[in-house]
Amino acid sequence: MLVTVTMNPSVDRTVALEELALGETNRVKDVRTDASGKGINVSLALRQLGFPSIAAGFLAGRxxxxxxAEVREFGITPHFTWLKKGSTRVNIKVYEVGHNRTTEINEPGPVVEPQDEAAIWRDLAQVIxxxxxxxxxxxxxxxxxxxxYSRLIDKCRELGVKVCLDASGPxxxxxxxAKPFLIKPNEDEVEQLLGWKPEGKEEIRAAAASLxxxxxEMVIMSLGADGAVFYREGEEVLWGRAAADPVRSTSGCGDAxxxxxxxxxxxxxxxxETVRWSxxxxxxxxEIFGTGFPTVEHIKQVLPRVVVESL
Amino acid sequence: MLVTVTMNPSVDRTVALEELALGETNRVKDVRTDASGKGINVSLALRQLGFPSIAAGFLAGRxxxxxxAEVREFGITPHFTWLKKGSTRVNIKVYEVGHNRTTEINEPGPVVEPQDEAAIWRDLAQVIxxxxxxxxxxxxxxxxxxxxYSRLIDKCRELGVKVCLDASGPxxxxxxxAKPFLIKPNEDEVEQLLGWKPEGKEEIRAAAASLxxxxxEMVIMSLGADGAVFYREGEEVLWGRAAADPVRSTSGCGDAxxxxxxxxxxxxxxxxETVRWSxxxxxxxxEIFGTGFPTVEHIKQVLPRVVVESL
Structure with missing residues (x-):
């Protein structure tokens, strides 16, 4: 079984309009509402790939x-811990059709109290x-x-469970x-970890070596449109990339x-094959508009476009 | 009993941030969620003044x-008609603290089907x-x-019920x-009705006469910070205004x-007294931040500042 942990999920409300006029009243053309948060996105992408998972983390309010409800409808098993107060945050994405530009307005999310944290440890102990x-x-x-996360990784290690960590900052x-099994930093996170930002092939090779x-055991350095660099103990360091045709929304790509x-x-x-498939x-x-995840058929269409080189 | 009719209610989500950077990820400082829509606002303001009301109109989804739930909690009697599909719209208000500026992002709202319209006539017939x-x-x-509205005004007239209409455009x-008892156009709506926009005391007097x-039977021309002009058959035309100290949000002022x-x-x-009180x-x-409505005590504090002149 796979368990995803989303400590600060969100409802993503994406509104599309021609152009956003600041200080004015703007009329929305199209709107969609998605259950989101990076761990939930991983569960959604895994489901498309044919893998069920349990989604854990905090939820609150309406x-x-x-x-x-959305997670359950998608065939993922919800095992969330409910906060006593507040409501899960809403992240607004304003897509301006005329500028092909997205402005994100992200809320901090409800505050977790000590008793909530005690509750999530109990809930995680049931599924880990x-x-x-x-x-x-x-x-x-x-x-x-x-x-x-450090404490969670320690607990998982005691139980012989491997942890993949995708986080930022502190x-x-x-x-x-706590040395998780896998991390997947993007360029900003690599800079947080190493104190410098790799640019060009030579520096990326050096950064991968440092990481x-x-x-x-595994490190995946994601480089946006430039693909990702894959490191695993005992394996060759590989750089994989593919051109999207066209790019419609980069939302959820790292989670996928x-x-x-x-x-x-x-x-x-x-x-x-792991590099190519990922x-x-x-x-x-x-290639999908909004935070949607591809079918296996769609992924197979992209596979021939993937270029892999050793670094 | 008073009945307010809100055909297209909304959930107002007001987010506050220092400055909105277009195309970037922005972090929200503060957020509030209010049940809204102009008729519901009138019910909320009336409640503060000590008058219960029934709130009718369409609602949908979550x-x-x-x-x-909000309307009921505030002591207003909900008597809404539920749409079969969709969800009541969310209107986003982005308040930039640094610029003291609000950008509104308004959704169109769910589509009303013929069977929904048949249902609201049945529901309105129970309370009118x-x-x-x-x-x-x-x-x-x-x-x-x-x-x-024209058909609703006709039905109300048959029953001897007076209608106050606050709408725009078609x-x-x-x-x-259908000649409702009262209309309350603002300057833009006066222009829609007369084909020209009054500017200055002379033109406002002329516009009031035309309206x-x-x-x-009653026409109230609202002029924003310049107050409002009150006309009633058999009464003097009066212009009332007062300085807000300070202006915090003009949201809901017309409804109040x-x-x-x-x-x-x-x-x-x-x-x-009617002019002064209104x-x-x-x-x-x-003087209240967000779409909030004042207490009688607060209104009484403002009363001495109201200036009334005959037009």
Whole structure:
């Protein structure tokens, strides 16, 4: 079983309009509402790939009830911990058709109280022992200390469960101290980890070498439109990329990349196949408008476009 | 009993941030969610003034359930008609603290089908006969023909019920054909009705004279920060205004003005007192952040600042 942990889920409300006039009243042309949050996105992408999962984390209030209903409707098993107060945050995405530009307006999310944190440890203890992988994705909500992921990784290790961590800032810096099985930093997060930003092939090679010394078994450095660099102990360092045709929305691409990797681990793909499959999954996601995830058929169409080179 | 009719209610989600950077990810400082729509605002303002009302109109989906719960919690009797499909719209208000500027992003609202319209006529028929005044405020949703208010005004007249109409565009132009008891156009709506925009005291006097020839018993021309001009058959034309100290949000001021007038009609205030009370109610509303409505105590504090002159 796979368990995703989303500590600060969101309801994404995407509104489309021709152009946003500041200080004016603007009329929306189109609107869609999605249950989201990075761990939930990984569960959604995994579901498309044919892998069921349990979605854990915090939910609250009426927005939380919407997220739970959506997750369940998509065939994912909800196992959320409910906050006593507040409501799950709403993240607004304003897409200006005329400028092909998206402005994001993100709320901080409800505050987690000490009794809520005690409750999530109890809830996680019910599902972690059955897990092959626990995927911790996204930010920590207000009130949760940055060492939360670190403590969770320690508990999982005791149970022989591998953790994939996709976080930023203090949650990432504290989290890697417990040496999770896998991290998937993007360029900004690589800079947070190393203190410098790799540019060009030589520096990317050097950054990958430095990251692997931090103690993770797998490191995937995601580079946006330039694909991703894949490191695994005992394997060649590979750089995979593919051109999206065309790019419609980069929302959820990193989460799809991670789902591609986890599904490859479970199906025992070769290292080269793992890179190809993960890159194709992320690229197909970029070809979908909004935070949607591709079908296996769509991913297979992208596969021939994937270019892999050793770094 | 008073009945307010809101054909296209909304959930207002107001987010506050320092400055909105287009094309970027922006972090929200503060957020509030209010049940809204102009008729519902009139009900909320009336409640503050001590007058219960029945709130009618269309609601839909999970956003609609939020509006109904809020209305009930505030001591207003919900008597809404539920649309078969869709969800009540969310209107986003982005307040930039650094610029003291609000950008509104308004959704069109769910589409009304013919069977929904048949249902609302049945529901309205249950409450209109008990009403002293029916207050129709705000836009008509997609799918409802512009003569809806006109037909409602005709039905109310048959039952001896007076209608106050606060609408814009075709809904207003069609609505006044049935000669409601009262209309409350703002400057833009005056331009829609007369074909020209009054500027300066002389033109406002001329506009008031023209509007009264359209056949309404009362006409209130609202002029924003310049107050409002009050016309009633057999009474002097009066211009009332007051300085807000300071202006915090003009949201809901027009709805508060209308609530002030209706409450004055019910309590048989003199004409001069009606003008003073209504202007004070609207001005106190401008002194409240967000779409909130003032207490009687707050209104009484504003009353001495109201200036009334005959036009």
């Amino acid at each position: 927005e939380g009830r919407f997220v739970e 022992p059955q897990a092959e992988y626990v995927i911790c994705s996204g930010s920590l909500p207000p009130g949760v200390k940055p060492d939360f 949650a990432l810096l504290e989290g890697i101290k 692997t010394k931090l103690g993770m 990349l991670l789902a591609g990797v986890v599904s490859s681990l479970l199906t025992r793909r070769t290292w080269d 890159i194709a999954t992320a690229t197909a996601t970029a | 956003e609609g359930r939020f509006v109904e 006969p008990q009403a002293e005044y029916v207050i129709c405020s705000g836009s008509l949703p997609p799918g409802v023909k512009p003569d809806f 809904a207003l132009l069609e609505g006044i054909k 009264t020839k359209l056949g309404m 003005l209308l609530a002030g007038v209706v409450s004055s009609l019910l309590t048989r205030r003199t004409w001069d 202007i004070a109610t609207a001005t106190a509303t401008a």
